[in-house]
Amino acid sequence: MSENPKETFTPPPPPPPPPPHTLRSRVRSLAPTMTRSVRAVAEAVASDPAGCARLTVTALAEHTGTSEATVVRAARLLGYPGYRDLRLALAALAARQESGASPAVTADIAVDDPLADVVAKLAHEEAQTLADTAAGLDLAQLSAAVTALAGARRIDIYGVGASALVGQDLAQKLLRIGLIAHAHGDPHLAVTNAVLLRPGDVAVAITHSGSTGDVIEPLRAAFERGATTVALTGRPGAPVAQYADLVLATSAPRESELRPAAMSSRTSQLLVVDCLFIGVAQQTYETAAPALAASYEALAHRHRAPRQEPRR
Structure with missing residues (x-):
């Protein structure tokens, strides 16, 4: 048997190309990590999928002032094997938009927006974020993570800022079904x-940017x-x-100015946390169900209104 546990780890197969309707969200998420030329291609295809779907790789390179190699790099960075696959996704996205299946993306929240508009815009964005996350989630990776967590001796979770709150949520859920899980917001x-x-053991790092040193x-x-790392x-x-x-x-x-990514990312992170928790609870049901019931029973009296003595 190999002494190095990493030599025995078999990673899941590469994920399939992402669904076309997640293209805009992928461009938004990846834009900060792109070079200027690659970002120009990505933003062009996201803003005009119908127009770009009609362009050859050479024509799109000319349209964006880049090169054919840059167009191919942009396609691969967005999750597609090559430009042909990206072009097919653009055509599918354009057809979806023409059929009215995809609502128009709302504008950013302005300082002087009425509260009713803020509620409507946030509700739309949150719903779209959850749909994009669910559609783009690699189920093979998710399944492997669930299996690792379900059989872990110990689980450590790392996150700072808003991600630390998500880490605490995951740790609390796992503790309620009898697993040893700890969330660490202090980098030391x-x-x-x-x-x-x-x-x-399993270690889970939560970071929207993916470059937070205190998490890495x-x-x-x-x-x-x-340890298995997620x-x-x-x-x-x-x-x-x-x-x-x-x-x-x-x-x-x-x-937006009022809602940076570090704050708005929490919704999609909590969705994935819930998926992990439910998956683990399913795999460990025989022990998880009694543990969860016991935790509910232990706390039930704290959620009842205190008994009031009748007035005399």
């Missing part, structure tokens, strides 16, 4: 715990010690993926 505690992990450092320590990120090609056995991609609404 995260690293000191990560170096104690070993094969059979403990994940790297866990990876080097043989990255939950909005940018699958970001540095955090270098130390992740499994990558779960999320979507996020468009950034």
